[in-house]
Amino acid sequence: MRVGLSWLREYVELPAGVTGAEVEAALVGLGIEVDGVVDQRETIKGDLVVGRVLEIEELTGFKKPIRFCRLDIGRAEPQEVICGATNFAVGDLVPVILPGGVLPGGFEVGSRKTYGRISNGMICSARELGISDEHAGIIVFPADISAKPGDDARPVVGLDDVLFELEITPDRGYGMSVRGIGRELSHAFGVPFRDLGAVDAPGATETPAYQVIVEDTVGCDRFAARAVRGIDPHAPSPGWMTRRLTAAGIRTLGLAVDITNYLMLEYGQPMHAFDLAKLRGPLLVRRAHQGEKLTTLDGVARVLDAEDMVICDTGFDEAVASSGVGVPISLAAVMGGETSEVAPDTVDVLFEAAHWDPVMVGRTARRHKLFSEAAKRWERGVDPALPLVALDRAVRLLIEYAGGATDGAVLDLDHVQPPTPVTLDPGLPARHIGVPYTTERVIETLTEVGCTVAASGDVLTVTPPTWRPDLTDPADLVEEVARLDGYDKVPSVLPIAPPGNGLTAQQRRRRSVARALAENGYVEVLSYPFVGPAALEALGIDEPAVRLANPISDEEPLLRTSLLPPLLATLRRNLGRGLRDVALYEMGLIFKPRPGAGAPPEMGVERRPTDEQLAAADAVVPEQPWHVAVVLAGEAEAAGWWGEGRPAGWADAVEAARIALDAAGVPAGRVQIRNAEHAPWHPGRCAEIAVDGVVVGHAGELHPAAVAGLELPRRTSAMELDLGALPVADVTPGPRISTFPPALIDVALVVDAGVAAAEVERALVAGAGELLEAVRLFDVYTSEQLGADRKSLAYKLTFRAPDRTLTAQEAVAARDAAVAEASTRVGAVLRGA
Template sequence: MKVPVIWLKDYVDVNIDAKELGDKLTLSGSKVEEVVTTGDEIINVVTAKIEKIEPHPDAEKLVICQINVGEEELIQIVTGAKNMKEGDIVPAALHGAVLHGGLKIKKGKLRGVVSNGMMCSEEELGIAGDEPVHGLMILNEDTEVGIDIKEALGLNKSTIEFEITSNRPDCLSVVGIARETAATLGSKYNMPSMEFTPKCNLDIKNELEVEIKDSLCMRYMARGIKNVKIEPSPSWMQERLLDAGVRPINNIVDITNFVMLELGQPMHGFDKREITSNKIVVDRAQNGEKFVTLDEIERTLDSEVLTIKDGERTIALAGIMGGLNSEIKEDTKEVIFECANFEGVNIRLNSKKLGLRTESSSRFEKEIDPNLVKLAMDRACYLVQELGAGEVMEGTIDIYNNLKEEKQLKVDSQFINRFLGTNLSKEDMKEYLDRLDLNTKIEEEILNITVPTFRIDINIKEDIAEEIARIYGYDKIGSTIAKTTGLKGAKNSKLKKDDVIIDTMIGLGLNQSISYSFVSPKTFDSANISKDSDLRNVIAVRNPLGEDYSIMRTSTIASMMENLARNYSRNNEEARLFEIGKVYIKKEEDKLPEERNILTVGIYGNVDYLDIKGIVEEVLTSMGIERGTFKRQSENSSYHPGKTAEVYINKDVMGVLGEIHPDVCENYGIEVSCYLAEINLDALYNKADLVKKYKVLPKFPAVTRDIAILVDDSILVQDIEEAIRKAGGSMVEEVKLFDIYKGAQIPEGKKSIAYAIVYRDENKTLTDKEVNKVHDKILKALEYKIGAELR
């Protein structure tokens, strides 16, 4: 925000230069971006009166001028200009002067005649416009002679540009900066005059009705101005607007812009002729509605845009810009002043969506104080009366349903000193807070603070400490050693189990990878996920970095495949990766998504299905789970239908593992087989038991019996082992597979499988009779359940 220093001085005494003021304000928390002083580089240029002009004896195009610069003796300057005459007052750069662009002037000779300087044009002073300049700059005849040209032309004006943060909308105004200036310098500031007397006996309440249909408008105030005279604003107002970067238009529009810059409250003026229904309605636009704003651009609105309507016809975009259909014209005779307060988030979103960020929207989007509305309206009416721009009507329409009131805070002064590392008295604290309009009363050690409604950034005691610190001076606060209390933290159960998983994976030779949780919608097709899969029901990112990061992932297959593909593209012959990450499963619209913790393992290069299965078995073992079961899975389209299995613990699914479908590998540019496992860690951790249990060494010997059976080729080894253990009961200690054979002497479609079964009883030595009984039971179970034949 640009604040002209001359405007700032209307409300607060400033007796230091602009640069020093900018430095002090920066130290007190108001960040200054730039201090610009017009004509700052111009040195030793004064106003001079041409007393005599004579021709140059040796040059037809040059003349010799004797000029009066307010000294006893005249100064001689030679020039080639032709547009001046005796008696004219011109700018004169004397010996040692510096002009615009750093040009230095020294006395010298022109064609043998001494010249003690140079008379200047607008171009040399840096104030020429776009039009070419011919000749010297001729000043008004009543200009005082011998004064600094910057004073004569008003070139010594300074403007300070501030970076206003989103938590300080009160500083988006000249008065707000004046308040900060007064607090910083320890002086007082004055509010502008706001008192006026209605000159028109007509009451606006009898001529206009206002209705608010949406809660996005917190307050709406309207007043009427009759017998309006549209004309240019006075020079002082135009000068302040221009210095602040706003183009003057006419007195009524300039008043609304002046008040907005002065107090930080946007306003708008409607031509009363265009409000044909005599009713203003604050409501949302219709989807697809077309509307032409003051910049003469037609915009397409939707139902999220809050508008000001004349009955059904839109005449302004609330908090953003007025409409071309109700602008103030040269023949406008009656004006309706609007001053309102709108919900900031809605203004910011719609301003961005419409590509229309204005001085008004930049203030509303920061949640300005609704109590500013009346101050701004009173000030605008005062200026109308002061400028003779019209007659203010009686009455005010003011709809303000939820009054915003001042906050009360109680803060211990001892806390302030402990927090800041200072030793300030509570009286000093009160003084600093009172400077900022934070009216404070002291009760023993407690500061009772009344926080004005325009300070939306002050809510807790630490905020009060910050206000005291910045006015006291950050540079005065000494360095202290922070007082901390060391506490020994402990990892929760999940983190401990994560560590076990990570150690297990690293121990198996895998490297940990990390991927983004937001992915591209294209990954579903790349991972061969079916069109009707629930995994495609995703959560979209509101402000994505791009399409590749626009949704939250519901599967980690794509992330792992991208990592494997990156390794493969760099000619890594083998890759062994794992990732512990989250997937996000969408719930009902008004509920947060389910976040599942997933262990993903990805391998390729000199591996097969048994490698990925072995890794998963080690994971289960690390979690204290003796055995998991694996059931064939052929419906997962991302995996090879014949080399995929689901992992179960009892009847609960833990995840899936297997070979990735060749089409998926092709989509990622991988020409070798890849094997993945996805394990639901939340489900696995619920089954985990990390408590190490002591088991005594066996006292009694084991008995081992070998069996070789003939089964159908389709029978799974896992089913055979399950049948053996179930039939053998507690006496079976271990089942070891040691041979699988197909070939000669084995019928087509059959396979021979050999096991070593270890029997043991913890309480006694087994007899052959006891072992034979259980062994026979196992053989019968194998024959009955899976059709096995003993070889």
């Protein structure tokens, strides 16, 4: 909201010399955000002076009227200016900007030759000065103004004000008005407040101004109206009104509509003006029927929802009149309709001022994406005591400037409930804020806000004013006490941090896994947990998923059951932006629906849910285990002058699983890796990762169909582990470091092609005993001599004793025991034996 200091002074007696910076500081101290302060004098640079027209020479031979004028601007010589306007005459006083000046928008004015003459400056219109949209002619000052030629024209045209751009929080609807901001400044400066909205206004008459029926008194608990007939449809809005509307960022649209906008800014009461001649029957205020249509003032045909409120005309034709439902002519509290709007030829006007349900208005505005100035105020809360006051002011303004007359009839359908009193312990503000507020100070501040306070023993009964619908709880009143007494008085004391127990085992595990993957070249990403059916179908994932009731995107209404769909989407996005070698990882929750889970129980906000309700709600919450996943494409080892490089493949994905398990504290001896078939992996290049026989994840190359469906490179690989399924890591003993030399022995074992190298390794470890320090596969060999279904696996075995140097016989015996165990378990044969 944008408001001028001069307008605020009509409500509050601010000190004469108060500056814009002082007002800004006062507003900020009261919790009102000030986005900017604009001194209108600074919007025009250079000399803007009052000039008197001395001579006018009409230049001929041009397509439009051109005048060469000589002006008295208080200097020795007249100023010569070219002007195309014709609405002024010799002797008139006009605003003149001299060479070197800059108008709003950065338009620089200088001396230039045009139409065969030299023009030294410019005579200005209201739009050129930025004070209104009027551009039909230049500004002509009244003859009785006190200014003389050469005086500064800024105060004369109204460019001597200071404007404040305010951001009003959703709980302070009263702040979206001059009345509300003026009241706040009276608190800050401790000066009297003149409430122009708390005046007597004519009440309802026996004969209403117009026949109206309110069908839903919850959505509209007050509806008032008054009529003015016989106005001059061409009467312009007064200059002071257009200047204030323009300064507030609102276009001028004609006197009747300008009056409603002006009072909305001043009082905070949105209004609407109907053309009485376009209304054919009684008005009906009701909820819209699902699918009804209405073309609003912005020219958009809108399909209405059953929650929307509409104002209907029941007299369009006999069919409409007999139905009793009427035709919508206004989207209530948001925007009027085209069929009843005030037009340039309107002579009879019906002003409407009502009070609407804030929740309904907020939902309607968001549903139709129609955030009008009226809707912004309604959803924040409007004073229900204002309709009659606003109507009376609107009628008087319209008659004053456009003529016409009113018959005095007033419609007022009032179903407003009085504010609910709030019980407050007077010691609560001191306990919550840390400032020793006395009971007298608490009563004083709440009374200053506008509340009625009644003390009874140790309890205060506080009745909020009608303009503060946000004061519903003791905490709201505590905030008001702190706000008006001054936030700067609240002590700044840092709380003492209680000692903690450090990270949990699960937190340490997650951090260790993340660190290990990052150290091995993977880049962490964070994805939204939402997926669509198309992504799951492309990956061949066919399992139930949790569907959101109100998804952010209709294309992604499901919660992920795997980290891979959004992670692969991130991989595709990076590849599409020119990256060729990408390795990503993500850690996060997945969501597994509980079988047979129904709808959660209904729980209100008036009290704490029972243990049974909480248990029933927990029963339908999906299981949310922590997973870690990696995806990689491109080269794992870059090519260059040193070699050809190596593309990433399924083995890298399996190695990523090993890295993650090792960082999680799972010993390699407890890990089993074997072939498997599991979507979305390639059936022949998929490894099943198990710990102590329990499957905890999969790794390998993605299925070609999935790769094609997601437009990913061939051989794209991935890994995903369930971190929650891993056993708790045992305490890791410190390594024993032997000072004795190792014994190194290589063995090559021939096994069937289907035997996994990990199975052979486990057999070697089991057979070698305690002397075996390390085992590593360093070669895989196949040939016709071995057989089509056979392969040779070569391992490096490292033997060492902690207390002595091993003899050759001891090392060979351990080697033979390892080979024998491998022969027993997997049928391995020592190559060359």
